[in-house]
Amino acid sequence: MNSREKILSAVKNNQPAQNILPELQSFLKPDTKVLEKYINVLTAIGGLAHVVNSYAEIDNIIGQEYKEAQRIISLSKELPMPGRAEKYADPHELETVDLAIINAQFGVAENAAVWVTDDMLPQRVLPFITQQLAVIIKRTDIVPTMHYAYERIGNADYGFGVFIAGPSKTADIEQSLVLGAHGPKTMRVFIL
């Protein structure tokens, strides 16, 4: 018997009688203060939030805040930057990116995460390898909790999807919080 059969038969023999799944509908509780909550949580986890009314405003903030960024990749059609490209054949080409500006499908108020899938990225590694990350979401695309988030994702077919909540961080040295572990050192979210 190979390992697969061995494991499956042992599991089948040893698993207990059927336990039913709980319903999760009761966790869907609407919340009207999602924007306020999103901003508060993002700030608390080391991210930066800007409520903006136009792409011009975003462009303006980017110009001010990332003066030292040499290589910027913008995935927003409304914010054309010199570094924009549809695809990179090799993810290693993104090694030197200083700032990536990406779109996210939606944000989650309870934890300030944004949901990004690989069809929106030239390479999956982009939001991780970039030194700084800027994300654009629409004000109307903030859901209250993770229950709503997965309602929204539904059975979408992606190759890779990720919730990103704030800059990469570590507290492994004596529980001292350090922003910028292996991924971006900052995360700025523009709420349009």
Next chain:
Amino acid sequence: MTVALFVPCYIDQFYPHVAIATLQVLEKAGVTVVYPPKQTCCGQPMANSGFEHLTKGCNELFVKNFTGFDYIVCPSGSCTLHVKQHLHEAENEKEAEYIKAHVYELTEFLTDIVQVEQWDARFPHKVGMHQSCHGQRGLKLSQMSELVAEPFSKPDKLLKMVEGLEIVELSRTDECCGFGGTFCVAEESVSVKMGKDRVDDHLSHGVEYIIGGDMSCLMHMEGILRRQKSKVQVKHIAEILNSH
């Protein structure tokens, strides 16, 4: 209402005054108390050490001693919990089941069964309340800091009726003292460290007494206090309720 007084073995042997206080408190609460004289121990020391299979004799004795009463009351959350969870007696299962459903720790008996709303006692001192884990997390005598749930406390409800008593708020409201039955000798270094830390929490809040519902925890902390030559003493909640 006739109540059988179940006195844990270490209280019987080392802290008889706590059992006397318990008896007097119960009588003051208006119940008829009987002490079955042939009682020994609930068997917990063996069971918690992995020797539950050796507790048959204790179980038989327990059922024999405590059958025929309306309630069984014990001044220990830990021993009460053990009986509630582990008393089995194949030949008298019905009696054992009755006992398990009717055995109460002293404070919960007073708040839930006697439903005491007023109590005449006076203890004009600053005290820290030590929650025993088996009383709190096991019998749910008070709300636990880990849970997102409404606070309540059966012992506190009674203590609030005691004139002059001041209960301090501890930094860690319900951390274990490290007694843990045979743990206190098998894991001596950790047990003592836990006890020292618990004692320090009380001392740093300026208590005169560390009080609690389980004499085993208090015996452990008393041992540490006395080694430190501290003037702070331990007292069982029955003694507080019996003070004037």
Next chain:
Amino acid sequence: MDQGNKDHAALAERFNEDEPRVNWHDETLWWVRAKRDKAAHTLPEWEQLREAASQIKNNVLSNLSEYLLQFEEKAKANGVVVHWAADAKDHNEIVYALLQQNGISRIVKSKSMLTEECHLNDYLQQQGIEVIDTDLGERIVQLANEPPSHIVLPCIHKKKEEIGELFHEHLGTPAGNADPKFLANAARLNLREKFLTRRAAMTGVNFAVAETGEFVVCTNEGNADMGAHLADVHIACMGIEKIVPQRNHLSVFLRLLARSATGQPVTTYSSHFKKPRKGQQMHIVLVDNGRSVQLGRADFRNSLKCIRCGACMNTCPVYRRSGGHSYHTAIAGPIGSILAPNLDMRKYADLPFASTLCGSCSNVCPVKIDIHDQLYKWRQVLVKEGYAPAAKKIAMQGMTFTLSNPGVYQFAGKAGRWIMDKIPFIVNNKLNPWYKQREMPEPPKQSFGEWYKKNRKDNL
């Protein structure tokens, strides 16, 4: 790290030789517990979430064989290669074969307690494969040649000065610099080069969805993603119990996991890997290693619900004062103490006794594992299977005899108190572990039983 054959009590005693350090360890972890409490209390539905998570996991355990098959089918359809490993050896060999097939001798690895459990690093290094752990805490203990002492905070036992020294030695940072920000940045620069040059990346798995064949990896540092998205070969290893039935069940677990672990509302990255990227290989190794046996133990099976948040360690008053290494197993603390005996009863017979059964672990557990009740039950099993020390057995039999016979009990009590009263030095000596750091209770003149007989004659 050689710890000899010392048991938890002996290793804990050693840990307690440096009391200020025990205080520091205890307070650091208590602080994490306090953050967990704060996060939990922001959600009024916290207890319902725990209940839902527990029910989902119970359902998983009761249908595990079907869910595994479903997961395999979906993952394959997604272009992922699925491997099955019956035990640690199987697992290690599968990983090594994959590396060999691709001509790879250097890899990066993000946190996976499963690979710790299987001792993968040692095995691969013996085969000449270089493994770089990329989680900062794991990298630190790897440089120190130690195992992690905590499943979420691998180097929680290390002081920043010690880390500074390690980095000075291995990464060339200036001597004496122990600033966490500086050290973390040094590691970032050092490890970035590894991410960019290694062709294979290993990750663990937090959750795998039967319905879709995807798996989720949670990190704060971004190291799993840096590794996986840059490498040609991604190997993800998971215990078979990591399955959840449906994608939307992730909502429950992702709400609980980070809040329970560190008090964060969610980890920085919750990465859902479904298909390999173009030109990349993605492998999943499904590992049993004793899990199917544990599934058959009715009293212990629900330990397999564990989502490895570490909350039970942070709250455990014994763990905080004995350190992770005192548990001499990959997964320390209360949960480790109920998992380890399943793998080797003799070797881990001490662990279920390294607890006061206070129950705090069960209360913080996000999937409601009855951890302290299982510790109690393991004690019964271990004693019955013959793993109790002989001296303890004799003592217990003596105690049983005394406590089962009221006459003997009353006599022994009198004798015991008499000894304590008259010749205290017999009891109060250093051989008595109670007396080492505590006074004995002062023996009273009479027991309660004796008092009652004298004072309440009428009632007898």
